[in-house]
Every structure is written in structure tokens, then in C-alpha cells.
Amino acid sequence: MILNNLGSSLKESLRKLARSNKIDKRTAEELVKDIQRALLQADINVKLVMKLSNNIKKKAIKEEVIEGFDAREHISRVVYEELANILGRGIDLELKGQTIMMVGLQGSGKTTTTAKLAKYFQRKGLMPVVICADTFRPGAYEQLSQLCNANSIPFYGEKGNKDAVEIVKNGLKEKKEYDVKIIDTTGRHALEKELIAEMEDIDKALDPEHKFLVMDAAIGQEAEEQARAFGESIGITGVIITKLDGTAKGGGALSAVSETDSGIAFIGTGEKVDDIERFDPEGFISRLVGMGDLKALMERVEESITPEDMGVEEVLKGKFTLKEMYKQFQAINKIGPLKQVIQMIPFGGFGVDITDKDYNMTKNKLERYKVIMNSMTDFELENPSVLNGSRIRRVAVGSGSDTNEVKELIRYYRMMKKALGALKGGKITGMPKNLMKMFGRQV
Amino acid sequence: MFKSLRDKFASFKHSIGKAVHKKEEAEGIEVSSATTTEEVANISASLSIDEKKTKKEKVGLKDKAKALIIERETILGEEDLAGPLWELEISLMEGNVALPVAEEIVSNVREELIGKKKRIFSNTDKIVEDVLKDSIKDVIKNDGPPFDEIISTGDKPVVILFVGVNGTGKTTTIAKVAKRLTDNGYSVVIASGDTYRAGAQEQIETHAERLGLRLIKHQYGADPSAVIYDAVEHAKAKGKDVVLADTAGRMHTDSNLMRELQKIKRINSPRLTIFVDEAIAGNDAVERAKQFNESIGIDGSILSKLDADARGGAAISIPYVTGKPIFFFGVGQRYEDLIVFDEDWLLGKIFGEE
Numbered sequence: 001m002i003l004n005n006l007g008s009s010l011k012e013s014l015r016k017l018a019r020s021n022k023i024d025k026r027t028a029e030e031l032v033k034d035i036q037r038a039l040l041q042a043d044i045n046v047k048l049v050m051k052l053s054n055n056i057k058k059k060a061i062k063e064e065v066i067e068g069f070d071a072r073e074h075i076s077r078v079v080y081e082e083l084a085n086i087l088g089r090g091i092d093l094e095l096k097g098q099t100i101m102m103v104g105l106q107g108s109g110k111t112t113t114t115a116k117l118a119k120y121f122q123r124k125g126l127m128p129v130v131i132c133a134d135t136f137r138p139g140a141y142e143q144l145s146q147l148c149n150a151n152s153i154p155f156y157g158e159k160g161n162k163d164a165v166e167i168v169k170n171g172l173k174e175k176k177e178y179d180v181k182i183i184d185t186t187g188r189h190a191l192e193k194e195l196i197a198e199m200e201d202i203d204k205a206l207d208p209e210h211k212f213l214v215m216d217a218a219i220g221q222e223a224e225e226q227a228r229a230f231g232e233s234i235g236i237t238g239v240i241i242t243k244l245d246g247t248a249k250g251g252g253a254l255s256a257v258s259e260t261d262s263g264i265a266f267i268g269t270g271e272k273v274d275d276i277e278r279f280d281p282e283g284f285i286s287r288l289v290g291m292g293d294l295k296a297l298m299e300r301v302e303e304s305i306t307p308e309d310m311g312v313e314e315v316l317k318g319k320f321t322l323k324e325m326y327k328q329f330q331a332i333n334k335i336g337p338l339k340q341v342i343q344m345i346p347f348g349g350f351g352v353d354i355t356d357k358d359y360n361m362t363k364n365k366l367e368r369y370k371v372i373m374n375s376m377t378d379f380e381l382e383n384p385s386v387l388n389g390s391r392i393r394r395v396a397v398g399s400g401s402d403t404n405e406v407k408e409l410i411r412y413y414r415m416m417k418k419a420l421g422a423l424k425g426g427k428i429t430g431m432p433k434n435l436m437k438m439f440g441r442q443v
Numbered sequence: 444m445f446k447s448l449r450d451k452f453a454s455f456k457h458s459i460g461k462a463v464h465k466k467e468e469a470e471g472i473e474v475s476s477a478t479t480t481e482e483v484a485n486i487s488a489s490l491s492i493d494e495k496k497t498k499k500e501k502v503g504l505k506d507k508a509k510a511l512i513i514e515r516e517t518i519l520g521e522e523d524l525a526g527p528l529w530e531l532e533i534s535l536m537e538g539n540v541a542l543p544v545a546e547e548i549v550s551n552v553r554e555e556l557i558g559k560k561k562r563i564f565s566n567t568d569k570i571v572e573d574v575l576k577d578s579i580k581d582v583i584k585n586d587g588p589p590f591d592e593i594i595s596t597g598d599k600p601v602v603i604l605f606v607g608v609n610g611t612g613k614t615t616t617i618a619k620v621a622k623r624l625t626d627n628g629y630s631v632v633i634a635s636g637d638t639y640r641a642g643a644q645e646q647i648e649t650h651a652e653r654l655g656l657r658l659i660k661h662q663y664g665a666d667p668s669a670v671i672y673d674a675v676e677h678a679k680a681k682g683k684d685v686v687l688a689d690t691a692g693r694m695h696t697d698s699n700l701m702r703e704l705q706k707i708k709r710i711n712s713p714r715l716t717i718f719v720d721e722a723i724a725g726n727d728a729v730e731r732a733k734q735f736n737e738s739i740g741i742d743g744s745i746l747s748k749l750d751a752d753a754r755g756g757a758a759i760s761i762p763y764v765t766g767k768p769i770f771f772f773g774v775g776q777r778y779e780d781l782i783v784f785d786e787d788w789l790l791g792k793i794f795g796e797e
Contacts, residue, residue, distance in 0.1 A: 033529075036533075037542065040533070040536045040542060040726075041536075041541075041542040041726050042726070043725035043726050043727070046533060046536065046537040105723070105748070105751060106610075106612070106748060106751075107609075107610030107611060107612055107721065107747075107748070108610060109609065109610055111642075136776075137646070138645065138646045138647075138648075138649030138650055139614075139642040139643065139644075139645040139646025139647070139648075139649060140642065140646075141642070141645075142641070142642040142644075142645035142646070143640070143641045143642020143643070143645075143646070144641070144642070145642075146641035146642055146663075147641045147642075150641070189748070189750070189751035190751070191750065191751065192776075216610065216721075216724075217727070218608075218721075218724040218725060218727040218728065218731075219723055219724065219725060220539040220723060220724055220725020220726065220728075220754075220756065220757070221536075221537055221538070221539045221725060221754060221756075222539070222723045222751060222753060222754065223723075226723075226751065243608070243609060243610070243694070245694055245696065245697075246608060246694040246695060246696050246727065246731065247695070247696060247727055247730045247731065247734075248724075248725075248726075248727035248730075249726070249727070251725070252725050271609070
């Protein structure tokens, strides 16, 4: 994720600061150099970095260290405040009828993002339609129509028609009844004058509420100039950063935000149509400083899970068998990739740096547990206590696992049961209200 | 293209020039006041710093003293260079060179420049440019055979596998390479190995039709190894010279998809595995090139989208981390927009006039 590694390089630099409440100039300068390096490695624009680091230097030295904080904490606060500034404001995206135009460089992920965005509006209960105005790239029409078909998204396109403006006009007329219209356009870069002119023509014909600039998280220092050209040509209302599931940090896309004076609207985190998230700078910063992003987690939970999914009724009645646990495993999968879920939990998954390997292991473990449970009878699932040695052997053979794995599952179940018992008894206090709601307690 | 790097290097040369000038002035004053003890103290102080900071420092006290006192040449020390070198590092990164690579270049330049004797009035710019050029050349040098030679000498059919992350331009690049090969008189067959992404098959099919080439494809969801295998069999049966195999774009962090590539490679043993990336990528270019190289092994790269006003830093970074050559640059949307890469061409672009 953007700046995630920045977090660790910053921590490294901050470690150099003595735990005193004075910051001497030399230390501050050293630190600023480290910060500059870290920001540049994240592809943040050089000019932005210089501005940012100057502010940090000024603030770190000038501002009084607040009582109760040491120098390290003071500087961290200053650094994160400045980072929050370059992330820009949040984008107001009302959930109502509107037209959205997608623009960007070749290969930045416009078409995939178009489908993802339509799916997002569908989940929110609106009726989106997608119009394909990419008349240039071979296969663009098929790509979008296949994506739409596979995900039940209404689609409009005219194969063979090279006039993008005409297609858009026809599409808007034809698909009047839909409330959100998303237009995918040809990929282009700032120096392709004809294509830039075409984009302006579409903009004029369409007069969209939103013009989203789609940016690859891996883009480097060119981002600034490209974004400026798009901004000057049609005006950009929001930036979408794609491909954040790799190792790219998205710093280049941040310069697009500052160049177009907009903010990050969405981030793309995978190849599937559901891999899109609304971006909220506050939540992001709090995730960065290890406070988690409960708001995003809650949104996810509310979108995808009903109390029935979690077996809430039964759990509230004090009933928690393997059946309920199975339901909960499935519910977790519905929220989204485990990795994203854990990142949203406060303190970055309880203060531990969890690696991709660990995520995969946990994910695989849950899958294995489900397979094992599939080999149990209903009676066993309802009454886990009957699982004796011979039943465990049978389940192990039936699920292609071994008895240790089955025993491990049973141990895990007992632990969960105990934890839920404690929760119900009100022994765990101080849990955030939202989190309680997640476990189905009405508050 | 490369304009930014060119400008930055000019400014670096200038600031080194300034450092030299300042040093000369400072020494002038020292001579007039004729305080030899101070000078010796200066020399030993700068030397101890040098020793601490760079082990490879080759200039001994004798050389320095000789140059300083007897020959009246200027020797650049660590402290003279700190500022300009930091500027150079920033400029490299501004030119999209990845951090570890920028650091390597800067440290080469530092090593070369420190202790460099410089006769007063000789051309500082020239010295600095040479050092910088050599350092970059060091980073991008490669002794492997050029692409055309590999094709002409390879056993037919020569199988070329194209890999890379999503949206870097693999499919378009294949079309360009196909065009180049057919223009050179080779017969080409294309394997539609991207059976995953929506529209991928139609995209490459259109290119194949336009170029009048045979395309081997299966359905979406088919095993890409099998598609490519069929294409290779077809090429063998029909006596085709080259098989160009497309694959689905994938994130280097997705271990399952990387394993799929390993399988494709194992089954089809391509003569060349080419990593396609875009010239506009920043620091991540290094990370993914490294990971693709480590997990499947690549023989070279092609950089696309250089026409998007790219600064070309990736052209320096990628050969550095992979140790493999860049074969071509993609510079536009037309099939002809493919440029053969060589070091001198790149250096000429960076240091030349235009």
C-alpha cells in the first residue's frame, strides 16, 4: 500500500532520535534526508518531497514539543500531518444518478476499473450502465463487454464505430433509464494531441459530474506532467490508484492528486471486480499510524454480511457449535481478502507486522478447516463433543488431512467458544461499539 | 525523451564546477597566508574523513600533499562533493532512476571524483561528464548477443515468451516484434497465452489479423502452457521460424501465478523469456524486474511507452537489477514504433544534445 514501507523506513529514521524533548538542528537535517529518500523511493514527486521536507524541518525545529511527548513522537506527528496534506481531501461521491468519465494513460487499468466502479454502484443499490468509448485499442470492446456480462452489468458499445463522441451520445440516449453512467475511454498520454482533442470532445458532449483519472500505482515521476495535462485539458475531479496489490507504493499517483487539485476517490487492490475500495484520507493516515480503519471495515461488513451469515441469532442464544463456526468462516471470506480485513483492524492486526506468507497461511488454514468440517456429519457439527478418537480418524481420512489437523480444528473451536462465552458474559469491556456490532451484539 | 536527465546532469556538472572553483579560491587564500601547519591539519582531517567514509579511497597522503602543495592541483574531497552528490542522487531519482540504482551510480561517481587531481583551468565539465557516463555505462553494460543474432542463430522454431505485470503492453509489444520479424523475412506464429483477462484473445487476434499472421488460441480459462505447446507444435509442423507467446499480466507478488509461469517455461522451454515493463514506471520497476527474474528467470526486457515523455530512468534501473539487456523500446502506437536498444544510443540520448 502507499507509504506502507515508508512507515517502516520512517520508524528506522526516527529511532535515531534520542528520547529527549529537544531536537537539535543537525539531527533534524539528517532525519529530513532520510525522509526524503523514503518518500522518493515511494515515487513521490521530487518537488512535493522538497516542499514536504522543508515543512517538516521548519515545524520539527520551531514548534514546541507538546508536554508529555518526546522528540520522536513530536516528529512523527509532524511527519504524518504533512503526509495527510499531500493525500488531499476526500472526494464527495454522492450515491445518486450521475455520469462518470474514466480517463488515463494506456494500460493503467481504466477498463477493469470501469467494471469495478459499476459493481460498486450496484452494491450500493443504484443502476449503473457502462459505455465503451475506447474505439482504438483492439479487444477493448470485448474486454469491457465480457467483464460486464460476467458480472451482470448493463453494457453499451458499438463495435466497429470509430467515432467515440457519437457512441457516447447514442449510448446516453439508448440507456436513459439507468441512473449511473460510466464511460470508459481510450488510453492516451499527454503528447498525443489528437487523442487529447478527442477526450475534450467527449467531455463536451457528455458534461460528466465526475472525471476520474486512473493511475497505475507503479507510475514514477512522469505522473506529475501527465496529470497536469489531463487536468488542464478536461479538469479532473478525482484520482483512482490501481494495482496496489503489488509492491508499488502509489507515490506517483499522489502527485496526480496535487497536480489536479483533487483527491483519491478509489483504490484498486486486485484483479477481481470486487477489489475496489473507497479511499478516505483520514482512515488511511490512521491505518498508516497503526490505528486501523474501522470505518472502511464497517462499510465492508455492512455491504457484504447479514446477521444470518454470522449465525448471530444462535450465538446470542449461547449456542456455538461447529456449524456456527463454519458460517463465520464463510462470512469472513465474503468480507474480502483476509489481508485487507486485517489491515483495517486497529493497530495493524494487533501491532504485529504480518507478512504475505502469514496471510496466505491463515487463508489456507481456514480453507483446510472448512474441508475438514465438510467431512463431518451434521450430528458431529451440532455436537462437537462426540468427536472421539475413531470419529476423528474417519474425518481425517475423509478430508485427506491427518488426525493432528482435525484435533487442531477442535482446539480452535473450543478456544472460539470460550472467547465468545466471555464476550457474552460481558467480561471483555472497552471494545469499540462497531466491533461489538460485528459480532452481532446490539448496542 | 530523457530531457529531464539531460538537464539534471548539466546542473550537476555545473555544481561540481562550482565546488572546484570554491576550492581553488580557498586554496589561493591559504597560499597567500602561507600557513603550512594549517594546511597539513586540513589535509589530515579530510583524509581521516575519507578513510572513514569510503574504504576504497585510493589517494594517499603523499599524493594529496604533492598535488596540493607542489603541483597546485585541486583535489576534490568528500566534503566538497557531499552537496553536489546529494543533488545528483535527487536528480537521478527525479529522472525516475530507482533509489538503489541511483545510490550505486552516485557511489561510483564519488569514488571516481574524490581524489581526482584536477589541474587548474582544465575542463571540469568534461571530467565530470566522463565520470558520470562511465558510471552509468557500468550500471547498464551487457555483453550478451543482440536480439537479431539470437533469432538468426537459434534452433527453429525460436520460442519467445513475454511476461510482465498487468497493463505494461505485452500484447502490443508482441505485435510490434512480430512485425519486425516478418519484415526481416522470418515466419511467425503467435500463441494467445493470455486465457484469463477479458478481451485479451480478441485483442491479440486483431493484431494477428492485421499483420496476416497465424494465431493459435484456445478458449478463455484454458491452460496457457497447452496453448503455447500447441503453437510450438504448429510451428514445428509448418516449419515456422519464431513463436511469440503472450501470457496474462500478473503481479509479481502472486506466488500462484508466478508458479504458473514456471510451468509454462518448464513445458515449452522458450529460447528467450522477455520481461515487458513500461518506461513510465518508477521505483517499483526494479522490484518487479527483480522478482520476475528471480522466480522465472528472464533473458532480457522490453520497455514500452517511452513516448509518454518518459524520463528513461527505468532503462537504467532494470538492466542493473536483472543483469540482463534491454532489447527494445516501444515508442508509440504503431507497429513500427519499436527501437533497438544499445548502450551508446541511450547514453547519446541522455548526454547528447537532443
